[in-house]
Amino acid sequence: MSNCNSCPSKNKCSTKDTGCNIINNPNNKIKNIIGVMSGKGGVGKSTVTSLLAKKLNSMGYTVGILDADITGPSIPRLMGVKDAKAFSNGKGIVPICNPQNIKVMSINLMVASESEPIVWKGPIVSNAVKQFYTDVLWGELDYLLIDMPPGTGDVALTVMQNIPINGIVMVSIPQDLVSMIVSKAVKMANMLNIDVLGVVENMSYIQCPDCDKKIKLFDGDETEKFLSDMNLSLLGELPMTKEIVNITHHGVTEISDELDSTLESIVNKIK
Amino acid sequence: MSNCNSCPSKNKCSTKDTGCNIINNPNNKIKNIIGVMSGKGGVGKSTVTSLLAKKLNSMGYTVGILDADITGPSIPRLMGVKDAKAFSNGKGIVPICNPQNIKVMSINLMVASESEPIVWKGPIVSNAVKQFYTDVLWGELDYLLIDMPPGTGDVALTVMQNIPINGIVMVSIPQDLVSMIVSKAVKMANMLNIDVLGVVENMSYIQCPDCDKKIKLFDGDETEKFLSDMNLSLLGELPMTKEIVNITHHGVTEISDELDSTLESIVNKIK
Numbered sequence: 425m426s427n428c429n430s431c432p433s434k435n436k437c438s439t440k441d442t443g444c445n446i447i448n449n450p451n452n453k454i455k456n457i458i459g460v461m462s463g464k465g466g467v468g469k470s471t472v473t474s475l476l477a478k479k480l481n482s483m484g485y486t487v488g489i490l491d492a493d494i495t496g497p498s499i500p501r502l503m504g505v506k507d508a509k510a511f512s513n514g515k516g517i518v519p520i521c522n523p524q525n526i527k528v529m530s531i532n533l534m535v536a537s538e539s540e541p542i543v544w545k546g547p548i549v550s551n552a553v554k555q556f557y558t559d560v561l562w563g564e565l566d567y568l569l570i571d572m573p574p575g576t577g578d579v580a581l582t583v584m585q586n587i588p589i590n591g592i593v594m595v596s597i598p599q600d601l602v603s604m605i606v607s608k609a610v611k612m613a614n615m616l617n618i619d620v621l622g623v624v625e626n627m628s629y630i631q632c633p634d635c636d637k638k639i640k641l642f643d644g645d646e647t648e649k650f651l652s653d654m655n656l657s658l659l660g661e662l663p664m665t666k667e668i669v670n671i672t673h674h675g676v677t678e679i680s681d682e683l684d685s686t687l688e689s690i691v692n693k694i695k
Numbered sequence: 696m697s698n699c700n701s702c703p704s705k706n707k708c709s710t711k712d713t714g715c716n717i718i719n720n721p722n723n724k725i726k727n728i729i730g731v732m733s734g735k736g737g738v739g740k741s742t743v744t745s746l747l748a749k750k751l752n753s754m755g756y757t758v759g760i761l762d763a764d765i766t767g768p769s770i771p772r773l774m775g776v777k778d779a780k781a782f783s784n785g786k787g788i789v790p791i792c793n794p795q796n797i798k799v800m801s802i803n804l805m806v807a808s809e810s811e812p813i814v815w816k817g818p819i820v821s822n823a824v825k826q827f828y829t830d831v832l833w834g835e836l837d838y839l840l841i842d843m844p845p846g847t848g849d850v851a852l853t854v855m856q857n858i859p860i861n862g863i864v865m866v867s868i869p870q871d872l873v874s875m876i877v878s879k880a881v882k883m884a885n886m887l888n889i890d891v892l893g894v895v896e897n898m899s900y901i902q903c904p905d906c907d908k909k910i911k912l913f914d915g916d917e918t919e920k921f922l923s924d925m926n927l928s929l930l931g932e933l934p935m936t937k938e939i940v941n942i943t944h945h946g947v948t949e950i951s952d953e954l955d956s957t958l959e960s961i962v963n964k965i966k
Binding site for chain 2 (some may be wrong): 430502538540543544547575581583605615630632635639
């Protein structure tokens, strides 16, 4: 039971002590763990993770981001810490704090050059993700957000089985092909009894900077059907604006009032 | 040496018979195998694979597509065969032919429902990809295109080590963060002595359907620097037009003259 004392799922967990795969670090006190997932790549999981972290932080919560995308990590650039290097202090791995004091751990904080490829087999990748939970000195956090990689393979399974996540935010875009693949991720979470908190629809539209016209790029938007088939609610919609797209280039710095109000509405539904 | 007789890399291979991990199917005669990779998800690998297949097919070549994205397969929808089911005839797995006679193999042609998740550990996913090469009755093909999943993990390693690919087309978008992750994939290919044929830049710009203005969404386009750092050539640029984006919805059917001429130029550089 000692392992349960530092578990964010203490008193909310249906697993008896036997059969629990989770190793909690007694040095950490994490209140809530939220996974950001999609199943599909390139829909904006890392961008949504970074924006939610920034918003929670500005509301006064202490926040960490665990970048579980080992072979395609985006978080260090998005959080403005791409040149930092994490180190171990003997007790564990010390995460990097970004200028807003958001704690970050990513494989790209541990390699000599950020473009160095991680050519590892599945079990080794999964072990790295487990260590990012178990061996990192997160300290006290109100929220730990986990940026998950595409797919429903090894890493997704490891996060769902070895980290006591309280819920998942699914990120999708209004494209039928993507909804199909996101459905796979939702069904996987259901199989593993993980709560899906709702869906953030990214790239809902593009606004032409010249004529202000809102461009709906995708035909056959069946978002409502997808949400009702999967029994999920829409947490919010993010347009494909220069502000959001270029977060990947400039990092999350200032946020416009419009985006801030969308984020506030999303955060209020999941916190 | 019998294994070499049906190998697309016969006479072009530096590996001696010892140490070769590749199992060729003597029933198949495949002349060229090209991987389509990125490292990053959601940049258009599957779309580029489908467009190249369609173009090669219209030029009179026999073409197959091996969908190596086991946990996020897009090819059946893009090739208009999403409801087909592949079967085994006792000698091997029979691929699905689309209306243009392009042969397709994907995990989504083998599951009861296309939204059923594949929750498999890495080695099982890799075995499925190996089988798609070894056990599928591709027959005679001028080109087998392999649509690779995001990342540099298990599947990418399996494709590079267990399938005799002749070269890789890298797909990128003009965003620094993406170039960084694509660099990882290029370096992985270099490590494994696989020829990178060049880069297709997708989402180069968006054209406003209202005012025709070309919108460059991404700041900090360092494509030229990326190409020169990686010593790669640009095979072609694809804009983010409704025609291309909605291939995922309608499948690859008719192709406009403008897109056709871009594809012709790309194909002429890689064939």
